[in-house]
Amino acid sequence: MDAALDLVAKKAPFSSLSLREVTKRAGVVPTAFYRHFPDMSALGLTLLDESFRTLRQMMREVRQQELPSERMIRGSMDTFFTYVRNNRNHFLFVSKELYGGSATMRQAIRREIRLFVSELAMDMSRFPFLVDVSAEDLQMMASPVVNGVVALTQEMLELDEDDETGQQEMLLIAEKQVRLIYFGVALWRSHPDTNT
Secondary structure, three states: OHHHHHHHHHOOOHHHOOHHHHHHHHOOOHHHHOOOOOOHHHHHHHHHHHHHHHHHHHHHHHHOOOOOOHHHHHHHHHHHHHHHHHOHHHHHHHHHHHHHOOHHHHHHHHHHHHHHHHHHHHHHOOOHHHOOOOHHHHHHHHHHHHHHHHHHHHHHHHOOOOOHHHHHHHHHHHHHHHHHHHHHHHHOOOOOOOOO
């Protein structure tokens, strides 16, 4: 798994890697690969799962600490972007597969993004100022938050790893965008008769 991530970080999308390249980088014979994975697609899906599992848990913990406030939003953005920096190869892998990988990988990543949207929508339903907002509208509100952070993650990955100033700018932009969305969300009212 580490060998595949390393090759993706230094080279092309995962979908262009061969089993031989990965096993050579890992220092094992190609037949050893099949003791762990039935094919390259299974390896890719396992890498995706590993990339998102810990992040989901971390973000859940941050969101459950307190209601939406400056500190909660900043804490969420800090947690997320620190995780991205510390797991850069995983997110380079995800980024390349989201925009240029196989259909299977793109669908799996989109499922993960939808899961983030659903979890955020559920968390938002606990906010007192959103108690009258429909579940459908909460999903709609959570979507631009998650999609905005996904887009900024892509931009952050294009920065040099040592570009602290650029990374802090991305964090500030993400925080401002999320705050802006929450300001609009606070004014939203669902209309049960029209679903608008």
